[in-house]
Amino acid sequence: MRHLINPLDFSVEEIDQLLDLADDIEHNLPRYAHVCDGKKIATLFYEPSTRTRLSFESAMLSLGGSVLGFSSADSSSAAKGESVADTIRIISCYADICAMRHPKEGAPLVAAMHSGIPVINAGDGGHQHPTQTLTDLMTIRALKGRLSDMTIGLCGDLKFGRTVHSLINAMVRYPGIRFVLISPPELRVPGYIRKDVLQANHIDYKEVSNLDEAMPELDILYMTRIQRERFFNEEEYIRLKDSYILDTAKMNLAREDMFVLHPLPRVNEISVEVDKDPRAAYFRQVQYGVYVRMALIMTLLEVEKPC
Amino acid sequence: MLNISGLNEGIVLDHIQAGKSLDIYHHLGLDKLECQVAIIKNARSNKMGRKDIIKIEGPMENLNLDVLGYIDHNITVNIIQNEKIVEKKKLKLPKKITNVIHCKNPRCIISIEQELPDVFYLADEATQTYRCLYCEEKYGAKRH
Numbered sequence: 001m002r003h004l005i006n007p008l009d010f011s012v013e014e015i016d017q018l019l020d021l022a023d024d025i026e027h028n029l030p031r032y033a034h035v036c037d038g039k040k041i042a043t044l045f046y047e048p049s050t051r052t053r054l055s056f057e058s059a060m061l062s063l064g065g066s067v068l069g070f071s072s073a074d075s076s077s078a079a080k081g082e083s084v085a086d087t088i089r090i091i092s093c094y095a096d097i098c099a100m101r102h103p104k105e106g107a108p109l110v111a112a113m114h115s116g117i118p119v120i121n122a123g124d125g126g127h128q129h130p131t132q133t134l135t136d137l138m139t140i141r142a143l144k145g146r147l148s149d150m151t152i153g154l155c156g157d158l159k160f161g162r163t164v165h166s167l168i169n170a171m172v173r174y175p176g177i178r179f180v181l182i183s184p185p186e187l188r189v190p191g192y193i194r195k196d197v198l199q200a201n202h203i204d205y206k207e208v209s210n211l212d213e214a215m216p217e218l219d220i221l222y223m224t225r226i227q228r229e230r231f232f233n234e235e236e237y238i239r240l241k242d243s244y245i246l247d248t249a250k251m252n253l254a255r256e257d258m259f260v261l262h263p264l265p266r267v268n269e270i271s272v273e274v275d276k277d278p279r280a281a282y283f284r285q286v287q288y289g290v291y292v293r294m295a296l297i298m299t300l301l302e303v304e305k306p307c
Numbered sequence: 308m309l310n311i312s313g314l315n316e317g318i319v320l321d322h323i324q325a326g327k328s329l330d331i332y333h334h335l336g337l338d339k340l341e342c343q344v345a346i347i348k349n350a351r352s353n354k355m356g357r358k359d360i361i362k363i364e365g366p367m368e369n370l371n372l373d374v375l376g377y378i379d380h381n382i383t384v385n386i387i388q389n390e391k392i393v394e395k396k397k398l399k400l401p402k403k404i405t406n407v408i409h410c411k412n413p414r415c416i417i418s419i420e421q422e423l424p425d426v427f428y429l430a431d432e433a434t435q436t437y438r439c440l441y442c443e444e445k446y447g448a449k450r451h
Contacts (some may be wrong), residue, residue: 083420104416106441110423125414127442192445196431 002300003112003119007133007166012173019138021305022288022295026142029062031306032294036065039301042095043069044087044111045122046078046102051264052122052131055286056099059293063303068095073103085114092116097301099131100124118300126162131296132263133166135289140220142288143259143281149176153214155244156224156269158183163263164224165193172201179205180214184240187226211244215253221246223262223269223282247271251279261285317342318370319385319392320361325349327379328359334374334407337363373401377408377437400435403428408437408446415442 004010010018025032041060043053048071057067070076077087084102088111091098099120100108105127112119123129141147152171154164158181168189171177179198181189188207189198198205208214215221226241246260251274262270262282274280298305323331328346331337337344343364352358375382376398384396406425410417417423417439426440437446 083422084416085420085423102416103414104419105412105414105443106416106439109441110416110420124416125442127414 001118003108003115003121004130004296004300005109005112005119005121006128007130007170009130015134015137015170018134018292018295018299019141021298022138022291023142024305025294026288026291032063032298034064035298035303035306036060036063036301039063039065039097039303040095041065041067041069041297042091042098043067043071043122044076044091044098044100044102045069045071046073046076046100046107048072049101049123051286052101052129053099055131055289056120056122056293056297059290059297062290063294063297065096065297069098084110087111088115088119097297120296120300126160128166129162130166131289131293132163133170134292134296135285136163136167136222136261136263137170138288138292139261139281139285140259143284144219144257147171148174150219151178151180151217153180153182153218153221154224155182155211155214155221155246157187157226158189158224159187160227161224164189164222167222168193168197172197172203177203179203180218181205181207182209182211182214182244183207184209184244186236186240211246212250212253215250215258216255218254218258221254221258221260223260223266225262225265225267225269242268245269245271246274248273248277251277254279313390314362314364314387315390316366317362317364317387318367319387320363320375321358321383321385322352322355323359323361323382324379325355325357325359328361331361331375331378331382334378335371337361372396372398373404374407376401377404400429400432403440404437410439410442410444410446412439412442412444415439415444417441 043056045053053071060067084107092115095117097118099122100111101122102124105125107124108119108121121128121130158164223246228237259279259281264282328348332346345362347360349357350360380398380400382398385392386394404427408427409425427437427446428440430436430438
């Protein structure tokens with residue numbers, strides 16, 4: 001039995017297989033409508049995340065399975081003081097697979113250690129969010145036709161943004177990847193990403209603070225929100241949140257075949273006028289998220305691909 | 308020089324960094340043993356200048372070498388039988404240590420589920436970096 005706790009739990013080959021399956025699902029959706037008939041996914045969300053939870057539920061329903069679960073710690077036995085280990089032992093009797101989001105880092109790993117069913121980490125605090133990374137990989141591969149040989153711009157909160165850290169970790173495994181890290185000096189990537197990931201893998205990267213100058217060289221621009229909850233200081237949040245707003249003028253500096261991704265939700269870092277630009281791919285990214293979660297559920301449940 | 312009698316059977320932990328013997332005494336749970344334990348502090352050493360030594364009387368089958376390896380892998384472990392050294396154990400940095408150090412990350416699951424074992428794994432041997440199994444927070448360049 002396998003779990004998905006960390007984006008690097010799957011090898012490059014396994015990710016290729018998963019993305020191949022997700023790609024087939026995208027193009028032959030009706031064929032997958034009953035492959036999980038009779039199977040149940042439990043969505044154990046100890047903190048609210050409507051988007052991710054609904055994506056998992058939509059994925060399972062599209063495979064013919066059903067869903068159960070809770071969407072906040074208040075409505076779970078955690079409110080009574082039940083441990084994660086005990087909860088997962090109980091849920092293992094109710095469902096065939098589970099997706100867990102928890103505010104504490106490492107909670108899904110603890111669940112996996114005590115679980116009788118596959119556990120998917122649906123986000124553990126600021127630590128890991130592997131299905132977002134898979135979504136990002138699928139989106140890049142679907143749009144560019146490859147996961148190698150490209151320049152990826154990462155813009156916004158690169159210090160606290162876990163999606164950014166996970167994406168860097170995942171992309172350095174492919175050849176010919178170059179990063180342009182665009183952020184205010186206060187929100188640069190942490191030292192361990194620079195040293196242990198980028199430098200250790202001899203990755204070509206540069207850190208800049210001007211989005212306009214970076215635009216022409218990018219194949220992918222990955223925008224992130226500067227999250228209010230990551231700041232201790234409201235004044236600092238207000239000072240930095242509008243630093244990098246993507247608008248039509250900036251899009252005009254970009255290549256024709258560049259694509260904009262965003263893990264969503266956005267606040268104002270991408271102007272709504274950009275939405276109609278064909279290179280704005282963040283809503284398609286949400287749809288790819290469902291396909292890749294369908295592929296993941298099938299893979300972890302060891303469901304055969306339909307003939 | 309201070310004279311401590313030799314051991315007939317037991318273990319001598321030699322080349323302990325001066326001043327660290329009491330940490331080791333507690334980490335190994337030697338305070339809970341009934342047997343004789345001698346702690347020698349600031350012994351003269353050609354190699355180290357000063358060193359600590361711990362002598363433990365009797366067989367010690369359950370000595371946790373992983374803890375010792377984590378605290379200081381340069382310590383020499385001499386096994387004594389019939390007043391002679393019959394084995395010198397080499398210590399290595401352990402791949403995993405359990406309930407020796409505590410994760411201080413307030414966002415870690417262990418901060419609310421305290422019955423979980425505190426497990427750290429060796430993430431980088433060169434820098435002797437250990438990370439929490441659950442949240443991967445770095446414990447930092449070791450030492451007590």
